Amino acid sequence: MATKRGKGKLSQIAVQITGKGPDAYKDVDWKALSDEEARNLEKKNSLAWKVLSNTQTQTLQDLTVEELEIKLAEIMELPRPDIELSQASLLDYYVSGFWWAKEQGFNVQQLSGFFTLLHTLLENIKEHKMPLADNLTEYKKLLAGVGTEDNEVNGGLDFFDIKQAKLITDFLQMTLFQHHKMYEFLFHHERKEEIVGVEPVHFGPNMQLVVETLPAADVPHPPPLEEGLEEAIYLRHLATPPSSPTPDMDGNEEEKKGETEGEGVTGAEDEEKASGDPVDLLAEVTAEDVKTVFSQVSKELFAGLQTDVQRKLKERESEIISRINKIHRIADT
Numbered sequence: 001m002a003t004k005r006g007k008g009k010l011s012q013i014a015v016q017i018t019g020k021g022p023d024a025y026k027d028v029d030w031k032a033l034s035d036e037e038a039r040n041l042e043k044k045n046s047l048a049w050k051v052l053s054n055t056q057t058q059t060l061q062d063l064t065v066e067e068l069e070i071k072l073a074e075i076m077e078l079p080r081p082d083i084e085l086s087q088a089s090l091l092d093y094y095v096s097g098f099w100w101a102k103e104q105g106f107n108v109q110q111l112s113g114f115f116t117l118l119h120t121l122l123e124n125i126k127e128h129k130m131p132l133a134d135n136l137t138e139y140k141k142l143l144a145g146v147g148t149e150d151n152e153v154n155g156g157l158d159f160f161d162i163k164q165a166k167l168i169t170d171f172l173q174m175t176l177f178q179h180h181k182m183y184e185f186l187f188h189h190e191r192k193e194e195i196v197g198v199e200p201v202h203f204g205p206n207m208q209l210v211v212e213t214l215p216a217a218d219v220p221h222p223p224p225l226e227e228g229l230e231e232a233i234y235l236r237h238l239a240t241p242p243s244s245p246t247p248d249m250d251g252n253e254e255e256k257k258g259e260t261e262g263e264g265v266t267g268a269e270d271e272e273k274a275s276g277d278p279v280d281l282l283a284e285v286t287a288e289d290v291k292t293v294f295s296q297v298s299k300e301l302f303a304g305l306q307t308d309v310q311r312k313l314k315e316r317e318s319e320i321i322s323r324i325n326k327i328h329r330i331a332d333t
Helices: 035-041 054-061 065-075 085-103 108-126 132-142 162-175 177-188 231-237 251-275 287-332
Strands: 002-005 010-013
Touching (some): 054 065, 065 085, 085 108, 085 162, 085 177, 108 132, 132 177, 162 177
């Protein structure tokens, strides 16, 4: 029995809910019912009117996207979606889900039930920390009774038909289940908190946060990546090292050098022929000489790396000390 309010008096209209699917409620005028009357008309375990009431759903149905976002943030108690990432993600999903359901032509009852479904699945991730498999199982339970004539089996969504249930499943697969790990990370991963200093900036008494932004692109393509590096880092790791200069030698010196080298080669060949054994160039190199060479090479290679590591450690130490000082100043105030 549903109660319809007429002008100046109450009129009783008998509505018999039989069967399942949208046709079971085709004679119900939801706009004529109050929130309590709409709830009393629902079957047991129905998901309609659990989160959004009849009046709220009808109001949201007539809003633009911008107005819908503001109203849902108020209803779902999300006061800081502009600065809180988890609240912004929830609000974005609620708005997109409600607007999608509206575009599918869902009636007021179906809009409210679908919104309860979205809220339930997100709460399973946020509050109950359900993995994907368990959340899919819960969704399957909520679909129980859809498309069947068994009135005893009702998961709460029996006012949808099979075609609508398939559309809802495809929507959830593309928007929620496919990104389930991302929502788990969003709700349960602790993010680093940045402390903004409360000391006055040098150009005024007001507390401000200075944010550096990229310059506007004046050319069709952005500048090369190396221009975003410090000059010292670029010269040390990316720039091509200059070639070593070779001393100029006059003709006489070159001739003397050629003669000397020729004599050395001839002498070595003569010795090799005389002895019959090949000349071993490393015969006179000792183990101490090898250690000395390796020590000198390693010092040259790792000198710059050691300096860079020490500089980064000092910067990190200064940053931690600065953060601790800010925390103390904030605690004192």
